[in-house]
Amino acid sequence: MAAHSQRDAYLFKKVISIGTVCELTGLSERQIRYYEKRKLVFPERSEKGNRKYSFSDVETLMDIANKMEDGMQTAELRKELQNAQTKRYDNKLRERMIRGQLNAYFNKRD
Amino acid sequence: MAAHSQRDAYLFKKVISIGTVCELTGLSERQIRYYEKRKLVFPERSEKGNRKYSFSDVETLMDIANKMEDGMQTAELRKELQNAQTKRYDNKLRERMIRGQLNAYFNKRD
DNA sequence: CGTGTAAGGAATTCTGACACG
DNA sequence: CGTGTAAGGAATTCTGACACG
Numbered sequence: 294m295a296a297h298s299q300r301d302a303y304l305f306k307k308v309i310s311i312g313t314v315c316e317l318t319g320l321s322e323r324q325i326r327y328y329e330k331r332k333l334v335f336p337e338r339s340e341k342g343n344r345k346y347s348f349s350d351v352e353t354l355m356d357i358a359n360k361m362e363d364g365m366q367t368a369e370l371r372k373e374l375q376n377a378q379t380k381r382y383d384n385k386l387r388e389r390m391i392r393g394q395l396n397a398y399f400n401k402r403d
Numbered sequence: 404m405a406a407h408s409q410r411d412a413y414l415f416k417k418v419i420s421i422g423t424v425c426e427l428t429g430l431s432e433r434q435i436r437y438y439e440k441r442k443l444v445f446p447e448r449s450e451k452g453n454r455k456y457s458f459s460d461v462e463t464l465m466d467i468a469n470k471m472e473d474g475m476q477t478a479e480l481r482k483e484l485q486n487a488q489t490k491r492y493d494n495k496l497r498e499r500m501i502r503g504q505l506n507a508y509f510n511k512r513d
Numbered sequence: 514c515g516t517g518t519a520a521g522g523a524a525t526t527c528t529g530a531c532a533c534g
Numbered sequence: 535c536g537t538g539t540a541a542g543g544a545a546t547t548c549t550g551a552c553a554c555g
Contacts, residue, residue: 303413303458308427310546312525313418313455322526323537331536341545343526345423348413366535420525422546432547433516441515451524453547476514 307337307345314346318354325354331367333357333374417447417455424456428464435464441477443467443484 311322318325328334329344334353336344346354353374360370421432428435438444439454444463446454456464463484470480 306458308423308458309418310420310423310525311527313420313449316449317418321537323539326527327536339423339426341526343545348416348418361536368535420546421548431516433518436548437515451547453524471515478514 304349305347307347307350309346309348309351311336311344311346314351314354317351318358320354320358328354328357328367332371333367414459415457417457417460419456419458419461421446421454421456424461424464427461428468430464430468438464438467438477441481443477443480 309317311325314320314325315322325334326344329336334346334350334357336346336350339345356374357370360373361367365373419427421435424430424435425432435444436454439446444456444460444467446456446460449455466484467480470483471477475483
């Protein structure tokens, strides 16, 4: 599942509050919470229950904003987003396999 | 001045509120604001005046926390931090010059 | 010097609901 | 379906100050 390098640490760390996400995306709080209910974004919660988003979430939300403008519905968007996730995962896997073959070929280790 | 690649965009974007910085660093709000007064960190302000920090600021603050534990004072810390900044800048410069030479040697372009 | 704390106010965020469509 | 809004409460953040040392 967690196929992220340490380089991506800041991309996925959930530290941004909803107000800042509004500024970053141009979306309203209402919209952002609604997309959560429709399972398009998954913020974490602080101890007191405040939503925390990652930069990756912000990117997803900007993508959502564009697709919604084009008339896409949340149900369809959910499928798309899952597809994107899967594709990214597949790429990681492919990468790893290729690296494995190369390492074998050149007789190298990690 | 701004010698940051696009890759670093998330590292320097000021989006984290002080409460989250407390959780991330283990410092109190009081301490974080004090280090700002002593010119060790430079948060931005939201429209309503709330402090916003970057991941880079958080790293700086963790560094500060360590040095303070070792008995270092803020005045001394300020000098150190400026030095670190300068060094980083020098490295970037050196890197760029070397790249330039290599490109000239191999007759390549960006 | 560096940090805790109580103080009072302003801004933030949360939830569930009414509304329109 | 997607989003605006008013409602009331709880948590956040801000500043300037008193305190200890």
